[in-house]
Amino acid sequence: MKKVAVKLGIDSEDLASCVSCGLCLPHCPTYRVTQEESASPRGRIALMRQAESTGLIDQTFVDFMDACIQCRGCETACPAGVPFGSMMETTREALTQQTSYQSWWRRWGYRVLGCPNILTIGSRALAVLQRLKLLPSKLALPKIPLMQAPLVPSGEDVWLFTGCVMDVWMRDTHRATQRVIEAAGAGVRFPDKKAACCGALHVHAGLGEEARRLARRTMSAFPGDAPILVDSAGCGAQMKEYGHLLNTSDAHKFSQRVLDVHEWLVNHLDELPAAHANPPRIAIQDPCHLRHVQQAHDPVRVVLARYADPVILDDEGLCCGAGGAYSALYPDTAAAVRERKIESINRAQVHEVASANPGCLLHLQAGGVRVRHPLEIVDDLMRKDI
Numbered sequence: 001m002k003k004v005a006v007k008l009g010i011d012s013e014d015l016a017s018c019v020s021c022g023l024c025l026p027h028c029p030t031y032r033v034t035q036e037e038s039a040s041p042r043g044r045i046a047l048m049r050q051a052e053s054t055g056l057i058d059q060t061f062v063d064f065m066d067a068c069i070q071c072r073g074c075e076t077a078c079p080a081g082v083p084f085g086s087m088m089e090t091t092r093e094a095l096t097q098q099t100s101y102q103s104w105w106r107r108w109g110y111r112v113l114g115c116p117n118i119l120t121i122g123s124r125a126l127a128v129l130q131r132l133k134l135l136p137s138k139l140a141l142p143k144i145p146l147m148q149a150p151l152v153p154s155g156e157d158v159w160l161f162t163g164c165v166m167d168v169w170m171r172d173t174h175r176a177t178q179r180v181i182e183a184a185g186a187g188v189r190f191p192d193k194k195a196a197c198c199g200a201l202h203v204h205a206g207l208g209e210e211a212r213r214l215a216r217r218t219m220s221a222f223p224g225d226a227p228i229l230v231d232s233a234g235c236g237a238q239m240k241e242y243g244h245l246l247n248t249s250d251a252h253k254f255s256q257r258v259l260d261v262h263e264w265l266v267n268h269l270d271e272l273p274a275a276h277a278n279p280p281r282i283a284i285q286d287p288c289h290l291r292h293v294q295q296a297h298d299p300v301r302v303v304l305a306r307y308a309d310p311v312i313l314d315d316e317g318l319c320c321g322a323g324g325a326y327s328a329l330y331p332d333t334a335a336a337v338r339e340r341k342i343e344s345i346n347r348a349q350v351h352e353v354a355s356a357n358p359g360c361l362l363h364l365q366a367g368g369v370r371v372r373h374p375l376e377i378v379d380d381l382m383r384k385d386i
């Protein structure tokens with residue numbers, strides 16, 4: 001790409017808020033792997049400033065922006081409160097609108113996420129190819145279900161968001177979540193297909209219009225006032241940001257109803273079956289969008305601690321490399337980032353790992369880690385005889 005004119009439109013105060021201290025660098029997975037300044041938060045902000053002052057960008061700029069995992073570990077580490085996540089989202093939306101940044105095949109892939117019928121058919125085709133051993137093993141896909149029974153509602157106390165890929169590949173996780181919620185005394189309701197995708201990956205890709213369309217559609221699938229529980233950290237983070245994304249009073253009210261399911265469960269722990277005498281040691285991998293965006297990682301520890309001995313990893317919540325579509329777009333970097341997470345898991349010497357985000361879970365499984373959703377573990381343990 002030659003130099004092209006672009007107006008990013010980042011708030012000038014946000015751009016100026018970075019004091020270039022570099023305290024975020026050790027918390028940035030892409031910097032840790034590449035050791036390149038331009039692959040760090042500080043370096044990316046310097047490139048954004050340059051683009052805003054000259055009005056020009058080139059392919060190098062696009063590559064460094066695209067290779068950000070959007071984990072937002074830099075935001076948590078930053079003493080100056082730089083809102084890196086929203087700066088990156090603004091940058092990507094400007095690139096998508098003003099350049100050929102997002103190719104047709106990427107746009108098509110994101111579009112499919114919002115079409116549950118196409119997603120189901122495509123998933124079944126993959127499941128058949130997988131059973132015929134016609135899928136390359138380097139894709140490291142989990143065992144994709146051929147057919148799935150529908151989820152059966154049990155009441156109207158809470159909604160459970162089901163999502164796109166998670167629902168077609170990991171519906172058993174929703175079933176386990178439902179059983180734990182029911183054991184806590186609440187009936188569970190499921191949305192219709194209008195809530196087929198929260199739009200998180202679209203925001204990350206800079207597809208703002210599509211993300212806003214999906215957000216409005218998702219909101220329409222949850223009438224009433226009941227809490228909306230989410231068992232996918234990435235989706236929950238996005239739905240909590242609908243107020244910011246749509247900037248309407250309805251969207252703000254909707255976001256206030258959204259809770260990560262562990263946030264709801266911590267207030268209903270006494271209703272759950274009694275704990276066990278010999279709890280297994282389980283390491284907790286904090287999904288970035290639970291720790292850095294929702295700041296709701298502690299409830300996972302509390303819920304799991306009723307039945308297990310939770311072990312906190314020693315890497316201060318460093319990203320695992322999954323990053324939504326990132327592990328598919330940048331498999332080598334994603335695997336190199338994952339290696340650091342696996343080293344931390346190995347040091348913890350645990351029986352199993354818990355991860356509350358489907359993307360992280362599948363990415364770690366592909367790296368050979370024994371990992372399940374925390375509520376699948378809780379569902380198993382709470383039903384064991386004491």
Ligand code: SF4
Binds near residue numbers: 041069071074084
């Ligand atoms: S969001 Fe994550 S990958 Fe991107 S610059 Fe910040 S720490 Fe690095």
Ligand code: SF4
Binds near residue numbers: 021022041074078079
């Ligand atoms: S983003 Fe924050 S932590 Fe990183 S260099 Fe800028 S001010 Fe320092």
